[in-house]
Amino acid sequence: MSDSHRHHLSTHHHRESSRHRCELFHRPPSHSPSPSSQSTHSLSGSKRTSMHVHEHYPSFHISSSSHELRIVNRDTLAEIIDEMIIHAKRVKQYSIDTESEMTNNELSLIQINSMPGDSKSIVMLIELNNLPSQHSTKYEKVCALVRWLFRLDNEIYGWGNIHRELEPESKIISRPLLAKLIDIQPHFSTWYNGARTQCWVQSPSYRINITKDGTRTIQQLNQDSFCRCHSPSPYKPNELWSLQNALKYACKLHLDKTYRLSHWSASLTSNRSRLLYTDQRKMIKYAVHDVLAVTFLLRPIMENWTFNMIETRNMKDVFVAFESIELAQLQTTIKKKKKNIDVQKLARIFAAGDSDIESISSDEEIYLHQITQQDAEPVDENYPPTADNEDDEKMELELAITTAHGIDNELIGDGHAAANYCDVEGTVDIVQLVPDPTDQQRPQRKKKIRSTEAQKEHNKKRNDHLRLFRYRYVLKRSYYYRFRLKLIRKILRHYGVLFRHVKFHGNQVIIGVKCAQDREQYEDALPSYCFDRKNYWRFKK
Incomplete structure (x- = not known):
């Protein structure tokens, strides 16, 4: 082999390896299993659960070319505030987020991201503790800007209870809030589960058929209702997702929360701030990406995007205005208590009283109205009772007592029996119920007892939350x-x-x-x- 040819091969190998490393760096973590696991899955035909979420994901980063940054404080020029007011007059949709001071948990920063229809999006950081003097014209312009942001018919989307987050601030935000505040956090779980059912990367099931001549054919039966490329929800059905986990599971992106607990009451732009310049830059970057993450997940939730639509999205379509859609109301399940009579218990009582009575089948259902109202015949009060009539009245009385006994078992839960009743002429008027000590009481549910270490861990989490x-x-x-x-x-x-x-x-x-x-x-x-x-x-x- 010549030296020139060897040099050509080494150069080609170097380019291929460099390109391979570049693809690995820009490519999001893959969830596809190894070939051996694929073959085992396809031949076995068993349903596999989705793979575990990778610990490392690409960082959630939005280029500064897609938006403009405006920080509102005492150092902001009046001309810039006027431009923001003109921009706010044309925009109707916003996303919002807030940050609190780590020492006293006071609201210190409001992040608002506008979603215009034709111009570039603006991210506004309003520093509540570093606003201009209340007697200056610049302060009046800041209040006017906030009024335009929260004016009537505006739609403001947030991740959490926006009313509760903005409650401490009453100086520049007038009450009541006229804008429509929409919390998309409770709706993420419903969208995520629905997107997993629509995902095209699904787990097929197969069956191996062997014909008479010995040939084998593989037949695909169906597909699982959930995809294999996105893991199932780590939360319970009624739990709320954190914004960080929502990006992690839905978009496979990592939202850095390192600077969530910071001194947000300090100025982010002033040279006299107690914060270092590097900390100011990092806190601004965190605040901007935190509110952009809400905007990033907004349209997928509102318009029921699939995971494929998120991956092939155009970034220009994410931070623009969209058609307003009314979110569906969250479904709540209500447990209804059964009002039917215990058929088997009623049959055993009848069988013990009279062996000639026909037994009741287990698949038959008896309802209260069927006993009390079915085939009711008028009774002549002047008609003298005979022996046959007296026997019929006894049977009716036993049926009424047994019915009350079954109904009371179903509604109250404890055993009861009929003790006293008045004379009956044709129908039963009064049935007095007293507890029957012979019936066994329902066992009480044992309270969950934590171990000492678990109780300490529970107390620590509770104290950290209250702190x-x-x-x-x-x-x-x-x-x-x-x-x-x-x-x-x-x-x-x-x-x-x-x-x-x-x-x-x-x-x-x-x-x-x-x-x-x-x-x-x-x-x-x-x-x-x-x-x-x-x-x-x-x-x-």
């Missing part, structure tokens, strides 16, 4: 430097303040309360001098 709401609604007061938390709690109880938690922050005391109404009530009831030097020596004694 997030300690400082959602806060009061701030200055304090004398000798104060300790024990004495501060004593003074708060003296003024009748029902606090959740108390801590020191700088030269102020942060007092967490339960709700916004308590904050307004205690703001007037708790004086500003409650933690001064005079009160310190007063309550110290």
